[in-house]
Amino acid sequence: xASILLGVACLSASAAxxxxxxxxxxxxxxxxxxxxxxxxxxxxDGEYHLFFQYNPYGDRWGHMSWGHAVSRDLxxxxxxxxxxxxxxxxxxxxxxxxxxxxNSSGFGRDGHPPMIAIYTGHNPKAQRQSQYLAYSNxxxxxxxxxxxxxxxxxxxxxxxxxxxxxxSKRWVMxxxxxxxxxxxxxxxxxxxxxxxxxxxxxxxxxxxxxxCPDLFELSVEGGAPGEKRWVMxINLGxxxxxxxxxxxxxxxxxxxxxxxxxxxxxxxxxxVDHGADFYAVASWNDLPRQQDRRxxxxxxxxxxxxxxxxxxxxxxxxxxPRQVFLRKTDQGYQLAQQPVEEITxxxxxxxxxxxxxxxxxxxxxAIDGARSDLQVDLETGSAQxxxxxxxxxxxxxxxxGVNPQVDEVFVDRTRSGPHFNDSFEDRHVTAVDLKHHxxxxxxxxxxxxxxxxxxxxxxxxxxxxxxxxxxxxxxVATQGGTxxxxxxxxxxxxxxxKAPAG
Numbered sequence: 001x002a003s004i005l006l007g008v009a010c011l012s013a014s015a016a017x018x019x020x021x022x023x024x025x026x027x028x029x030x031x032x033x034x035x036x037x038x039x040x041x042x043x044x045d046g047e048y049h050l051f052f053q054y055n056p057y058g059d060r061w062g063h064m065s066w067g068h069a070v071s072r073d074l075x076x077x078x079x080x081x082x083x084x085x086x087x088x089x090x091x092x093x094x095x096x097x098x099x100x101x102x103n104s105s106g107f108g109r110d111g112h113p114p115m116i117a118i119y120t121g122h123n124p125k126a127q128r129q130s131q132y133l134a135y136s137n138x139x140x141x142x143x144x145x146x147x148x149x150x151x152x153x154x155x156x157x158x159x160x161x162x163x164x165x166x167x168s169k170r171w172v173m174x175x176x177x178x179x180x181x182x183x184x185x186x187x188x189x190x191x192x193x194x195x196x197x198x199x200x201x202x203x204x205x206x207x208x209x210x211x212c213p214d215l216f217e218l219s220v221e222g223g224a225p226g227e228k229r230w231v232m233x234i235n236l237g238x239x240x241x242x243x244x245x246x247x248x249x250x251x252x253x254x255x256x257x258x259x260x261x262x263x264x265x266x267x268x269x270x271x272v273d274h275g276a277d278f279y280a281v282a283s284w285n286d287l288p289r290q291q292d293r294r295x296x297x298x299x300x301x302x303x304x305x306x307x308x309x310x311x312x313x314x315x316x317x318x319x320x321p322r323q324v325f326l327r328k329t330d331q332g333y334q335l336a337q338q339p340v341e342e343i344t345x346x347x348x349x350x351x352x353x354x355x356x357x358x359x360x361x362x363x364x365x366a367i368d369g370a371r372s373d374l375q376v377d378l379e380t381g382s383a384q385x386x387x388x389x390x391x392x393x394x395x396x397x398x399x400x401g402v403n404p405q406v407d408e409v410f411v412d413r414t415r416s417g418p419h420f421n422d423s424f425e426d427r428h429v430t431a432v433d434l435k436h437h438x439x440x441x442x443x444x445x446x447x448x449x450x451x452x453x454x455x456x457x458x459x460x461x462x463x464x465x466x467x468x469x470x471x472x473x474x475x476v477a478t479q480g481g482t483x484x485x486x487x488x489x490x491x492x493x494x495x496x497x498k499a500p501a502g
């Protein structure tokens with residue numbers, strides 16, 4: 001949960017006169033009002049639960065409560081009533097959720113395990129943050145607040161990620177001392193009583209605050225047989241790779257008490273995503289064992305301009321859920337990401353373009369650009385630059401580019417739409433080895449967000465854009481030479497979230 005407390009906000013007087021913007025088709029956004037960090041990600045009895053920071057009363061940050069949505073496929077979401085509302089003294093800031101399968105907490109009923117939420121209670125009067133527990137016995141539809149379970153008398157101590165650590169047979173919590181740029185690890189037998197175990201950090205990227213930690217184990221592709229490593233994720237409210245909010249990761253080992261990065265990890269930050277709009281990333285707990293995957297989701301926004309993005313009646317959305325991989329390469333351990341495979345079920349009839357010679361004359365891609373999934377194989381040839389342009393009816397363009405001469409892929413949104421914030425218009429770059437003159441791109445567009453996956457997801461760029469209006473069309477062209485492209489493009493059929501129940 002961001003530390004920038006911008007005060008109580010209500011719907012502006014002009015809100016009623018605004019025209020609703022086109023909603024994303026396959027990215028979750030609440031029907032109306034403000035949202036930020038994903039919270040309480042847990043799978044139970046066939047449902048993926050997405051809780052999220054939510055203002056029930058307005059479209060800017062304030063009145064922080066836990067909103068709630070559920071899905072059976074991570075693409076189509078049903079928004080439910082607010083799960084954990086603020087009280088007169090305590091806002092419900094970010095946190096996590098688990099299924100207490102053995103009823104270690106004692107909150108289960110009739111032989112069924114309870115769902116437990118551990119979240120930060122923010123008391124604005126006392127200027128204190130502590131960790132609270134709430135439980136549900138009806139698949140997360142209603143919640144009972146048990147109360148405070150961890151308090152170290154600190155103003156900015158937040159965002160607990162809780163999970164069951166099978167090897168030590170106890171619960172683990174990772175939580176941040178935000179201003180110190182430090183994570184702390186606690187352990188518990190019952191989710192109610194917590195014991196300090198160790199500190200981690202400061203390390204890697206540092207800024208005004210650390211937020212929203214995560215810790216999980218992954219199998220290593222390309223490593224020794226059976227090799228597994230632990231991944232620590234830390235989000236930063238500012239000073240990220242694109243200048244504002246961002247997420248970094250560390251790879252190492254965890255013994256149930258302490259996380260230790262691998263020996264050659266180094267001091268430089270490793271960024272999860274190189275765009276501006278991938279923040280507060282968190283992963284799901286309790287995915288079915290047969291899935292054998294780690295899936296996470298992020299808030300697609302940046303604290304530099306989050307309160308002013310030009311959308312109505314909701315402000316803020318989530319990225320598409322992604323599967324996370326850990327690979328061992330010549331450069332060491334590296335995270336990779338791919339959109340969850342469930343999104344392919346929403347593809348329409350493909351458009352295929354084989355061995356197309358690209359030049360400075362733009363080649364149109366015959367597909368609805370507003371909701372599209374592009375798979376591109378490029379041979380960069382003699383081109384100094386290859387540009388995929390997403391253009392609206394007003395002539396505004398968002399660009400995805402490849403620069404072979406300087407080994408980079410970028411998203412340029414400097415001319416994406418009408419100006420609304422000085423921090424928004426920018427160009428975001430990820431370094432990619434192009435010495436073999438080949439690169440693969442997967443580009444997903446959904447009305448106002450681009451998610452770009454480079455070389456099987458080893459690099460990603462996630463950026464919002466806010467077009468001027470009308471249809472969106474894809475085209476591709478080169479500068480300073482020619483290139484060759486194979487492309488398959490699918491329209492994505494609508495999966496718009498259902499309105500709140502009740």
